[in-house]
Amino acid sequence: MSDILLADDLVRVLIDEETIQNRVGQLASQINRDYAHLESTLILVGVLKGSFIFLSDLVRKLTIDHVVDFIALSSYDGGESGNVRLLMDTRENMEGKHVLIVEDILDSGNTLDYLMRNFRTRAPKSVRTAVLLDKPERHILPIDIAYLGFTIPDVWVVGYGLDYNEKYRTLPYIAEMKPQG
Numbered sequence: 285m286s287d288i289l290l291a292d293d294l295v296r297v298l299i300d301e302e303t304i305q306n307r308v309g310q311l312a313s314q315i316n317r318d319y320a321h322l323e324s325t326l327i328l329v330g331v332l333k334g335s336f337i338f339l340s341d342l343v344r345k346l347t348i349d350h351v352v353d354f355i356a357l358s359s360y361d362g363g364e365s366g367n368v369r370l371l372m373d374t375r376e377n378m379e380g381k382h383v384l385i386v387e388d389i390l391d392s393g394n395t396l397d398y399l400m401r402n403f404r405t406r407a408p409k410s411v412r413t414a415v416l417l418d419k420p421e422r423h424i425l426p427i428d429i430a431y432l433g434f435t436i437p438d439v440w441v442v443g444y445g446l447d448y449n450e451k452y453r454t455l456p457y458i459a460e461m462k463p464q465g
C-alpha cells in the first residue's frame with residue numbers, strides 16, 4: 285500500500301483494491317449459487333450513481349441468467365426521517381421476477397427502506413439487497429442485507445463508486461476522508 289500517493293483530504297486507504305476484488309468475487313459466487321435454479325431471469329437494480337462500479341464488477345462475475353437495470357434517487361436529510369425522492373425509475377417489469385438491489389453503502393437505511401417498500405408493490409417474486417459497505421452505527425431503520433461486502437466505522441468514505449461532491453468516485457480503492465468543515 286505504501287506506493288499509493290493519497291490526496292490531501294484523504295486520511296488512509298480503508299479497503300485496498302485487491303481486497304475489494306476478492307470480496308466482490310466471493311459475493312458473485314454466493315449469488316451464482318443462491319440463484320442457480322431460477323425459473324426466471326434475475327434483475328439486478330443498481331442504485332445510481334454510487335453503485336455503478338460495484339455493479340459492473342459484480343455482474344461480470346455472474347454466470348447465472350441476469351439483466352441489469354438502474355434507478356436514481358435523491359435523498360435530503362429532513363431531520364430524523366430522511367426524505368427519498370425518485371429521480372429515474374427502472375425499465376424492467378419486476379412482476380413475478382427475482383430482484384436484487386445493488387447499493388454502494390448502507391448508512392441510515394432510508395434509501396433501501398424506500399426501495400424495498402416501493403419494489404414490493406410491483407409484485408416481484410423476491411427482493412433482496414447486495415450492499416458493498418455497511419455503517420452499522422448510522423442505522424435508523426433496520427434493513428436486511430442478503431449480500432454484504434464490508435462493515436466499516438462511521439467515517440465518510442470515497443472511491444470505488446462513492447464520492448464526496450462528485451470527487452474520488454473512480455479511485456480503485458476505498459479511502460477514508462478527513463472530516464470536512
Ligand code: IMP
Nearest residue numbers: 334390391392393394395440441446447
Ligand atoms: P442511506 O442514509 O442509507 O439512505 O444512504 C444514503 C446514501 O448516502 C448512500 O446510498 C450513499 O450514496 C450516500 N452515502 C452514505 N455514506 C456515504 C459515504 O461515507 N460516502 C459516500 N456516500 C455515502
Ligand code: MG
Nearest residue numbers: 331334388389
Ligand atoms: Mg447510494
